[in-house]
Amino acid sequence: FLTHLKASMEDVQQTYIMIKPDGVQRGLVGEIISRFEHKGFTLKGLKLFQCPTELAEEHYRDLKSKSFFPKLVKYITSGPVVCMAWEGPGIVAAARKLIGATNPLQAEPGTIRGDLAIQVGRNVVHGSDSQENGQREVALWFKDGELCEWTQEITPWLRE
Numbered sequence: 700f701l702t703h704l705k706a707s708m709e710d711v712q713q714t715y716i717m718i719k720p721d722g723v724q725r726g727l728v729g730e731i732i733s734r735f736e737h738k739g740f741t742l743k744g745l746k747l748f749q750c751p752t753e754l755a756e757e758h759y760r761d762l763k764s765k766s767f768f769p770k771l772v773k774y775i776t777s778g779p780v781v782c783m784a785w786e787g788p789g790i791v792a793a794a795r796k797l798i799g800a801t802n803p804l805q806a807e808p809g810t811i812r813g814d815l816a817i818q819v820g821r822n823v824v825h826g827s828d829s830q831e832n833g834q835r836e837v838a839l840w841f842k843d844g845e846l847c848e849w850t851q852e853i854t855p856w857l858r859e
């Protein structure tokens with residue numbers, strides 16, 4: 700009960716983070732995962748996955764009317780991606796900050812895109828933009844049983 704109460708007080712959320720095909724091809728998987736690990740978030744799900752076209756279209760359904768949509772779907776399905784579910788207090792907004800602006804040339808140094816990318820069409824990583832989309836995307840990319848319920852023993856050293 701106390702654990703539950705503490706969790707709700709700390710606003711624990713889940714977010715969907717994905718290393719896009721360029722990040723995988725460029726050997727940035729370890730680097731990108733490290734950013735989230737070092738920050739202190741908890742990894743709940745992880746897989747290397749070749750995304751089918753229909754799933755890419757569903758994931759980016761809100762962008763369907765955009766001129767770049769066909770290119771975006773082609774990009775996301777052009778090679779394996781790394782799918783991740785991460786959990787932590789305030790993680791949805793915090794992950795977006797770690798990732799940086801959509802256009803890597805506008806992303807601040809110190810962010811993933813600011814440090815590792817130069818073009819919007821090759822911006823190496825995805826992060827959910829709201830708590831609602833975090834839940835939707837984790838459920839979209841992971842099947843039942845693919846997420847791990849576990850206790851991260853260092854949590855008391857990260858959250859008082």
Ligand code: UDP
Pocket residue numbers: 762767771800801819820821822824825826828
């Ligand atoms: N994108 C693009 N051209 C644009 C805008 C977006 O190719 O002008 C791609 C880019 O890969 C981006 C993705 O579409 O990450 C989703 O766009 P969104 O606006 O949701 O940006 P994000 O949430 O990824 O920062």
Ligand code: MG
Pocket residue numbers: 826828
């Ligand atoms: Mg987005």
